[in-house]
Amino acid sequence: MAIKTVTHLNFRGEARAALAFYHAVFGGKLAALTYRDAQAVQDESEADQIMWGEVASDAGFHIMAYDVPGRLDWNRGEIPFFVSVRGDAAEEISGYWEKLREGGTTIQPLGPAGWSPLYGMVRDRFGVTWVLDVAAAG
Structure with missing residues (x-):
């Protein structure tokens, strides 16, 4: 059995821009689902933020990201990972x-x-x- 490690990045309102940036750097496929798309809107101002997103390339690059909802604590941190x-x-x-x-x-x-x-x-x-x-x- 094998496992694959994928880094998951947490943002507050910047996940879409970050995913687009990493897609531009590494290429591959970019997929993103908003809170609205998932019918999981709890705050209308966050409806178009990313609930789940990823960039995956044939070369092996794979990263996931989402926007932490405002109702949850979040601290970008100095160097969290x-x-x-x-x-x-x-x-x-x-x-x-x-x-x-x-x-x-x-x-x-x-x-x-x-x-x-x-x-x-x-x-x-x-x-x-x-x-x-x-x-x-x-």
């Missing part, structure tokens, strides 16, 4: 890196590390921290 993207090709990882850092903040510049030929950490314009690296030959 990391999303790790590991690949085989430096060119591919570098391409993702360049797109993710647009409007974001570099935490650790992309470069060689003791465990990887290429590693970096960036906080994107939505406050999500990404760790990108190339798998070490082994």
Whole structure:
């Protein structure tokens, strides 16, 4: 039996923009369902926010996101989690890196590390921290 880990991102009113951004970075298929679509509206002002969304690519990238309803506590946090993207090709990882850092903040510049030929950490314009690296030959 195998399992698959998928990162789930929680936003407050920014899930649609975040999903569109990640779709632009990684490609693949973007799917989104609003609270209205699901007939789960509890606050009319949030009806068109995302209740469930995902971006999935044939290359293996998969992320989910939703807008936390206003009635629930939510704190973006400083660095509540990391999303790790590991690949085989430096060119591919570098391409993702360049797109993710647009409007974001570099935490650790992309470069060689003791465990990887290429590693970096960036906080994107939505406050999500990404760790990108190339798998070490082994």
